[in-house]
Amino acid sequence: NGQTVEELGGHRVGQIGETIKLSVSEADNSALTIVASKSHRNQATDNYISKYQIKDMTGAGSSLKFCLVASGEADFYPRLGRTMEWDTAAGHAVVLGAGGQVLCFDTHAPLTYGKDGFENPFFIVMSPKVELR
Template sequence: MNYDDLVVVMRRLALEAGDKIMEIYNSDDFDVKQKSDDSPVTVADEAADALISAGLRSAFPDVMLVTEEQAESHSATGDTFLIVDPLDGTKEFINRRGDFTVNIAYVEAGVPTRGVVYAPARDRMFYTLADGSAVEEKGPFSKNEVGETTALKVAESDNSALLVVASKSHRDQATDDYINKYSVKDTRSAGSSLKFCLVATGEADLYPRVGRTMEWDTAAGHAVLAGAGGRVVRFDDHSPLRYGKEGFANPFFIAHAPAVELKDA
C-alpha cells in the first residue's frame, strides 16, 4: 500500500461524503428506514456509502473492502482490508445533534494503521499521515489543498483527576459502574467515533465501551488514537483489540491514554 496515496484518497472521500451528508442533514426532511438488526439507516448513509465505496474500489481495486451498508461485505475474511462506516452516529444525525462522523480506515494484519474521522457538522477532521502519526486539520476544508494541521498527542493523564468520555446514545449503568472505579475529575458525553478523537487530542483520558460495536464503528478512531500514542484494548483482559474478527463484531473495549492505570472489569 502506498500510504501517501491512501491518505490523500481517504481524506478527499471523507470530505466529499461529508458534503453529501450535510446537504441531506440541512434539508427539511429525510427518510429513515430500519435495517434487519433494527438499527436506523437514512438516505445520507446510503449516499455516502456509494460515494466512498466507488472511490476506494477505483483507487485500490485489489484491497478487500468492508462497509457497514453492504451486507455482502460482512462475510469477507482476511486481516488486511479497508473498512468504512459512511455515517457513524446515525441516531445523532436523525436527531440533528451533530455528533456524527464519516469513518474510513485501513487495517493491516489485524491492526488499524491509517484512518480518517470527519465530523462535518462540527467542522472537525482527524486523520493519520503517511507515517502513521495523527493530526487534526483546521477548517474550512478544501478537497484539493490541505489546511493547517496540528499534531495529536494523548494526555499525560493524572490518575487522581481523570477526564472520561462516554457514549451519548448508549450510556448505561454498566458503563457508569466501571467509570466509578476511577478518580474522575469530569465526564462528558459524545457521539460516534469522536470519543476516540477526544482521547487522541488529550481532551479526555479514558473512553470505556461496555456495549455492542462493530469494527467499522471503531477502526478509524482506533487508528487516529494509535497515531496519537493511545491504546485500545479489550475490556476483559486488556489485550490489544484486533480486527478481522468473524462478522466484524467487537468485544467490549477501553480506549485510553497509556498513563491511565486501568481497572479490572
C-alpha cells in the same frame, strides 16, 4: 455531568491554519477526564467509571470519543456495549497515531480486527498513563 461536545460548539471547521500533531494526554489518575457514549451509555458503563477518580466527564456521539482521547481532551473512553469493527477501525487508527491504546475490556489485550462476525468485544480507549482498574 457536563455538556456534550456537540453542545459546546466553537470548533474551527474549514479554517486553514497550523498543522498540530495529535497526542494523547499525560493522564493524571487522581483526576481523569472521561468521555462516554451520549446515546448508548448503560449502567455497566457507569459502574465501571465509578471505580476512577474523575475530574470531568463528557458525553459525545460516534467516533468523536476516539478523537477526544487522541487529541488529549479526554484521558479515557470505556465502551461496554455492542460495536462492530467498522464502527471502530478509523477512530482506532487515529488513537494509535496519537500514542494511545485501544484494549479489550476483559483481557487488556490490543483490540484486533478480522473476527468472525466482525463484532468487537467491550473495549477501552485510553492514554497509556491511565491505570486500569
